[in-house]
Amino acid sequence: MPVEGLKEIATALAIGLGALGPGIGIGLIGLGALEAIGRNPEAEGKIRTNMILVVAFAEAVAIYALVIALIIKFT
Amino acid sequence: MSSGIHISLAAEKLFQIGNIFWVTNSLLTSWLVILFLIIFSYLTARKMSLVPGYLQSIAEITVEGIWNLFSTILQDRTKTFFSLIATYFIYIISLNWAGLLPGVGTIGLEMVEEGHKVFVPLFRSGTADLNTTLALAIIAMLIIQFSGLKTLGLNYLKKFINLSSPIMFFVGILELVSEFSKVISFSFRLFGNIFAGEVLLTVIAFLMPVFAPLPFLGLELFVGFIQALVFSMLTAVFLSLATVKSEH
Numbered sequence: 001m002p003v004e005g006l007k008e009i010a011t012a013l014a015i016g017l018g019a020l021g022p023g024i025g026i027g028l029i030g031l032g033a034l035e036a037i038g039r040n041p042e043a044e045g046k047i048r049t050n051m052i053l054v055v056a057f058a059e060a061v062a063i064y065a066l067v068i069a070l071i072i073k074f075t
Numbered sequence: 076m077s078s079g080i081h082i083s084l085a086a087e088k089l090f091q092i093g094n095i096f097w098v099t100n101s102l103l104t105s106w107l108v109i110l111f112l113i114i115f116s117y118l119t120a121r122k123m124s125l126v127p128g129y130l131q132s133i134a135e136i137t138v139e140g141i142w143n144l145f146s147t148i149l150q151d152r153t154k155t156f157f158s159l160i161a162t163y164f165i166y167i168i169s170l171n172w173a174g175l176l177p178g179v180g181t182i183g184l185e186m187v188e189e190g191h192k193v194f195v196p197l198f199r200s201g202t203a204d205l206n207t208t209l210a211l212a213i214i215a216m217l218i219i220q221f222s223g224l225k226t227l228g229l230n231y232l233k234k235f236i237n238l239s240s241p242i243m244f245f246v247g248i249l250e251l252v253s254e255f256s257k258v259i260s261f262s263f264r265l266f267g268n269i270f271a272g273e274v275l276l277t278v279i280a281f282l283m284p285v286f287a288p289l290p291f292l293g294l295e296l297f298v299g300f301i302q303a304l305v306f307s308m309l310t311a312v313f314l315s316l317a318t319v320k321s322e323h
Contacts, residue, residue, distance in 0.1 A: 035228030056305035060260055074084045
């Protein structure tokens with residue numbers, strides 16, 4: 001197992017695998033929001049506000065992975 | 076000639092006040108942003124007239140927009156918490172956008188550190204420093220706990236220490252842990268978004284300085300706005316959850 005270059009692999013794996021879950025999650029949130037707007041176009045404002053809130057929660061998990069990747073790379 | 080990109084996770088220290096207080100470049104930028112906000116509010120509120128002038132219209136649009144946005148979340152308690160939420164929103168969005176100004180991250184000094192020369196930028200976005208975001212998150216959480224205690228009295232602690240059944244006791248412990256995890260998630264969400272944006276802009280400007288940074292600058296403007304919105308909206312949501320009066 002080569003020792004040099006392990007740090008780069010760790011960085012890439014951290015953010016690569018860490019973005020899988022939130023990517024799917026944000027897609028599902030968008031799906032739910034668009035279906036809801038299609039069913040009830042009047043409530044578009046409320047649905048949009050809540051969608052942005054929940055997307056921020058899901059994206060935060062990807063940001064945790066990104067911060068770990070940055071910490072591995074720069075220290 | 077600086078070699079390669081200069082990216083540092085922690086904010087770089089500039090100079091020392093007294094014997095123990097280090098001023099970092101993100102602290103310097105935060106001070107400048109605060110100064111700008113104070114001067115702006117002073118100039119706006121100096122002569123308030125019924126028919127608003129230019130500066131006053133901008134301030135009114137901002138305040139009214141934030142009020143309308145948050146009055147849907149905190150229905151009748153908007154007035155109590157508005158100053159906190161609006162301050163968070165305006166402060167965080169100003170700090171985020173200040174990191175996009177030309178000169179931030181590029182104007183700097185050459186300092187000698189541990190024997191070799193190192194380039195230290197003079198300005199850095201305030202929220203790209205984990206200390207700032209952690210401080211904002213801790214203050215938000217403390218105010219939420221304090222408001223909960225103030226509105227509900229000591230019954231607020233029944234949310235965390237629930238002795239009615241073993242399952243509810245476990246749920247109470249989980250609630251306690253989730254309060255601490257909220258601090259971590261608030262601070263890391265804001266820090267990660269803004270710091271990653273800065274790294275992205277640095278790398279893109281290093282690779283192709285002429286036209287490529289434009290869409291990324293637009294993305295960073297959007298992300299700065301959304302992160303400020305999410306921070307203040309989540310604080311508002313948790314505040315309204317903590318101060319809900321139980322109707323019996």
